Amino acid sequence: MDIFPDQDSKTVGLPPGTLVYTGDSTKAGTKITIIDYNPECLDESPIDDISKCKFFKDRNTVTWLNVDGLTDTEKLGFIGEIFGIHPLTMEDILHTDQRPKVEFFDDYIFVVMKMIYRAKKRSDIISEQVSFIIGTNFVISFQENPDEDVFEGIRERIRNNKGRIRKLGSDYLAYALMDAILDNYFIVLEREGDKIEEIEEELISDPMPRTVKRVYNVKRELLYLRKVTWPLRELISMLQKEESKLIRKDTRIYLRDLYDHIIQLLDTIETYREMTTSMLELYISNMSHKMNEIMKVLTIIATIFMPLTFVAGIYGMNFKHMPELEWYFGYPLSLLLMGGVSLGMLIYFRRKKWI
Amino acid sequence: MDIFPDQDSKTVGLPPGTLVYTGDSTKAGTKITIIDYNPECLDESPIDDISKCKFFKDRNTVTWLNVDGLTDTEKLGFIGEIFGIHPLTMEDILHTDQRPKVEFFDDYIFVVMKMIYRAKKRSDIISEQVSFIIGTNFVISFQENPDEDVFEGIRERIRNNKGRIRKLGSDYLAYALMDAILDNYFIVLEREGDKIEEIEEELISDPMPRTVKRVYNVKRELLYLRKVTWPLRELISMLQKEESKLIRKDTRIYLRDLYDHIIQLLDTIETYREMTTSMLELYISNMSHKMNEIMKVLTIIATIFMPLTFVAGIYGMNFKHMPELEWYFGYPLSLLLMGGVSLGMLIYFRRKKWI
Amino acid sequence: MDIFPDQDSKTVGLPPGTLVYTGDSTKAGTKITIIDYNPECLDESPIDDISKCKFFKDRNTVTWLNVDGLTDTEKLGFIGEIFGIHPLTMEDILHTDQRPKVEFFDDYIFVVMKMIYRAKKRSDIISEQVSFIIGTNFVISFQENPDEDVFEGIRERIRNNKGRIRKLGSDYLAYALMDAILDNYFIVLEREGDKIEEIEEELISDPMPRTVKRVYNVKRELLYLRKVTWPLRELISMLQKEESKLIRKDTRIYLRDLYDHIIQLLDTIETYREMTTSMLELYISNMSHKMNEIMKVLTIIATIFMPLTFVAGIYGMNFKHMPELEWYFGYPLSLLLMGGVSLGMLIYFRRKKWI
Amino acid sequence: MDIFPDQDSKTVGLPPGTLVYTGDSTKAGTKITIIDYNPECLDESPIDDISKCKFFKDRNTVTWLNVDGLTDTEKLGFIGEIFGIHPLTMEDILHTDQRPKVEFFDDYIFVVMKMIYRAKKRSDIISEQVSFIIGTNFVISFQENPDEDVFEGIRERIRNNKGRIRKLGSDYLAYALMDAILDNYFIVLEREGDKIEEIEEELISDPMPRTVKRVYNVKRELLYLRKVTWPLRELISMLQKEESKLIRKDTRIYLRDLYDHIIQLLDTIETYREMTTSMLELYISNMSHKMNEIMKVLTIIATIFMPLTFVAGIYGMNFKHMPELEWYFGYPLSLLLMGGVSLGMLIYFRRKKWI
């Protein structure tokens, strides 16, 4: 969860347009695969020689070029040249702390999104930048991490010719890819909802400082989710409304659907955020009430036993002349006195509704 | 109250447009009834053979097709075909965690709303998705749960030809149905208002941690109500303003009325929300004041009896040479000393306005 | 103060347009008076036979029909017919929990406002719905409660031909009536300001839980005032801007003045609301500081006397062999020891700046 | 600081347009001075006979009529007539609790602002209404209080022909006057900044309840400043954008400058407001921490001495058969026991990091 983006300093001072990958450069090299299809035929293969891409680009079929790993900037620069991508766009693809956005160029649409999923072990939210170049008959997708991939379902649908995907163009493919990414947002957010339910139960049955820390963590994650989801709203809205010949009218209906999904995500995030705030208030007022309960116990005990101990102290004094000490019923009388004092105190507390 | 929507994961990975019912599938099958009317005649009957719908669709009368239960996706797909409904619309009807929305198609208007009511037993808020397809001379309503229904009043009005409903078209019917749903929002919200009044009284007479939990629950429900009501504002506003030949000018006046109702609902929800916030503040400041009161009692008691016990302790020491112990008036003098100390303390507290 | 509107359930299930009065139906019947004037002549009389209204409607003079009490729905329906009022408008007039609004019809403008004033006894804010039908040469005003009336000043001005009112048309009359209602908002809000000043003083001199309850009540009333004032902003703005031949250009200048008044009301309400929030913060931090003071007293006392009592306890033990007890200066030495301990403690507290 | 405007009730019930001065009527009468200039000549004199104004109005020079004190409503009415001022404008000039605003008439522009400054003695913020009538070749300024004046600098500039003022028209004069008023806002706000710096230091070195009261006062003043500054934004924006022949294109550049100043004022006010909120949070968390420290001291003392006193109490009992009392090393052993107990406690607290 890169709530603290700090890679940007890598590029401070460089002239704009320089290709530098700002992400985790320990990741393995750049792997490129191509899926080329029309309703009748399908061609899927890894690409080693990038110049081959030109052939697919010029064909009339829909071409999906998937680039996994952004460390090999030379290869990427070459792809950029072949597909006529603006240097600033290439720079944005490599600077992996972009804010999600869409940019319209004459020949292509450039889309940056964040793919999010939970780390297998610690269940942290992990994000990865995914960029799309949407052309008339091709889509190029750039992913940072070759290991994580949410597009397998779409590959299956293309291979098996399921649904409408093979019949429609590159804009529908781009929609399908973005939809697949967004589906994962729902999964991540669902877990957040589960956590909130657990915390709610904990809060009502047995609030602990751990509970507050959990609330804090959920808040932090929601903050992050909002940060990556919020720009999507404008992104999809612009895709839907901008007069671009690259987006067919039919596909706009699907994009409207995507837009509704995002609004729903944001609604839910906002609702969750307000719930966490309410939960903290509940916790603090619970703590405050508990405190009062503890103090009542202490005060009752002290208020009863302090006078008693004092009376006992009086008759423990060693004065020569203390007539009460000589009385035959001195001792039981003193006990009676003490009993009376404590009874009085108890009545007082009962009146105050403390016991 | 599905404040935690989690059904969506059912459809992750499926191609868009696949008909899958995401709601509670244990509910009984799909029941379809038709009411077909014009000012003169009325025809009301259950439908088993869906192909019969085509006959009603082509007639010049107003046809209201009510579909109860969404589990039989095959039947529903058939209805979709007959009435020419877009696959994405059918998908939205079956995905019962939609955000309320309106979509304008060439031949029909698609409206999704939430019907809300309180569970009979636990008085929780329950919501159910209701979708409308509004055509030139027909309205199709899709409900999830066949057991709950708020449309009976409208059926009565159609049967008995009460009001204007039989004289007007399908758009007025749609308005009447939406109005019936919205009426229930007021009923649900009213109960919320009652709760707030009860809690206010509890807060002033006898605040307890239970009170805070109740405030929390009301807040949660208000959050939910806002979530389902807020999108209605735009929904009705679009219905009213969009240039669609399916909505007559007369009906727009009625929609304006509906719009006013929604604004009023939102106003009230917002007011209630602010009140719950104020109530928590009141509770916490009350607790804080109570705490001070408890601490004052403890401090007064301790401050009076600790010095006294100390004095008694002094004269309880067993030193050989303690002249005071031999004095004839030693005992009464020591009592006087103690009385003086406690009197001094009492004066001190009185000055501090603690007693 | 109907912060909890609950009359609406009366109309649930009824067809829209049914005339049902949703207010307090125990109020006396409907009383109608007419004031008909032009710069030269004036005619003021109660109306029993409603059909007489038609005569005034067709005359060229300005006619002000004031309807007090809405229980007699039959009479009201008749008025509606004579003046050509839409059934939904009539319904809105009778449903007295309307949100303030304006609606433009071809022949008239429909305005709903809340008249507010303080109850004579308990100084609660009471509100009453006032509706206006503004036609070319007539204004009809509908009030719920015949006993309360803020229009007497205007009647006087009409009778005595004071100011411009007799010279101008029905739109100016409507403006004057709305202005009279709004003047009362200032009076109600002024009292709120006085309360805040009182509470501020109380907070600084002697904060009590009562103070917080008062803050809570002021907050609640401000919430209510905002709720009824806020819609007026749009209402007047629409009256001013809408292209309606019923509002002359001259009158628009007066409406702009009204608009400024409303903005000022809202400004003041918002300022007051923020002040109440600050006041609660002040109270809580005061309480918190007081608590610390109390705890300091307790801690100082306990920290001084516990060790002393312990020392006294030591020399109160009955061991056979305790050499100190035999010393001649044992007693004064023990007293010195105790004095030393308490002096040390006092120095410690002085250093911590507790005393 | 009229955060509680209550003069308005004076005018309730009066017909709109009646000239009543709602300010402090104990102030001295109305004093009028005129400065009439063009680049070549200058004429400055007090005015007794108002009809003389007509002469200046018709001349081609720039005329600045400054009216000090608004108690003499007759004189003011006369000025209004000569310069053709709308009755509602005259009313607004006299009702000194106006919200700052601008109104465009055919022949003049009407501007209402608040002049603010600090009272000499108590350093409270005092405000005074200043109205401007900006005509083609004249500016009339109305001030409430003859004693306070921020226009002296401008008079000097006119007299000495410094800067551009003598060369430009009445719109530039109006700009210069408004700029002079606004300069004082910065001075007032600067003092607020100084206070915040002082409070910050106090908060960090030695927080007291007095500190919170100071924060409260600053908050209150900032609230007030925002209330008077906020409307200026729209005011200047309208002056700048409205198509009025009274404002030359050149002057609009100066107005843009004024606009920037106001935005900066609002920015700073908002920043200060957020700082005061943070300061309260800091105070409360400080208090809360201090409380914990106090309670730790108390708990440590009590936890150490209570068991010790108890042990001493045991051996102070007077049972006949208590073998320990007879032991030769009973006393030192009991002291050792006590030492052990208190050592254990100290270790326990050290582990808990309390000491």
Place this chain on the structure above:
Amino acid sequence: MDIFPDQDSKTVGLPPGTLVYTGDSTKAGTKITIIDYNPECLDESPIDDISKCKFFKDRNTVTWLNVDGLTDTEKLGFIGEIFGIHPLTMEDILHTDQRPKVEFFDDYIFVVMKMIYRAKKRSDIISEQVSFIIGTNFVISFQENPDEDVFEGIRERIRNNKGRIRKLGSDYLAYALMDAILDNYFIVLEREGDKIEEIEEELISDPMPRTVKRVYNVKRELLYLRKVTWPLRELISMLQKEESKLIRKDTRIYLRDLYDHIIQLLDTIETYREMTTSMLELYISNMSHKMNEIMKVLTIIATIFMPLTFVAGIYGMNFKHMPELEWYFGYPLSLLLMGGVSLGMLIYFRRKKWI
């Protein structure tokens, strides 16, 4: 960090347009350097005789005039004359507490920004006003402090003809300069993120009042950063959208990139701000929980030892007739009694889950 701007009072009362430097006037004099280039040749030299600027201005090359230090108002006035800069613009350049803004004139665009960096020693944020005059073939940059400079990288790129800078016009140069300034914002903000991470860790492991003070300081700095960053959004947006012939279409793409950077800055600032708020809540609820823990320890100790001490006190009384004292097993029985009492208390606390 000039969160308290107070230099403005220097100019109160002066006629607008007077050249007065409001910054720190102890800084050294004004140093001017020129870089003049086209794709082929480059000319870099310090300027002593300002009249030489005219020569560069009229040449067809791109001229970058960098002015370091604003104390020499005479020189600056001269530059203003040569380049035809409006007096109000000159005034804004010298008043170094401007809000960032852009102003379009016929011959040039005027941009004011804040350059921010951290002080070397105390790591405070320091800001300096930088103004740009962007003409057709020249850019003039005005900096306050000659010692700090973020433009060295750009000079290098020009000298070494790296990137596109030498090939493009003055608008691209202006973009590059603004980009260089903005890069520093990211560096400053990154440090803020680091601090938040450190504080988070401190909060979870060992919260101290120091932690809260650090949160307060971070909040303060974020407030400041928002204050200087927020206006940049509109600034760049206007540069990008305004129809000015001075900004070529190509450069607008670069400005869009700048705009994205600013949005990202603002996003991050907002996220950080919300995190600091959550952190304070976490701290306060932690403190509140700790308090409860401390009070539990105290209450347990007091509740156990007070009754025991009382029992011991009873048998320490000196009554003549106390039968228990004579019993042979009186002492062990009394010990048993005490043991029973404390055991009961422990069970009670265990049930309450306090231990």
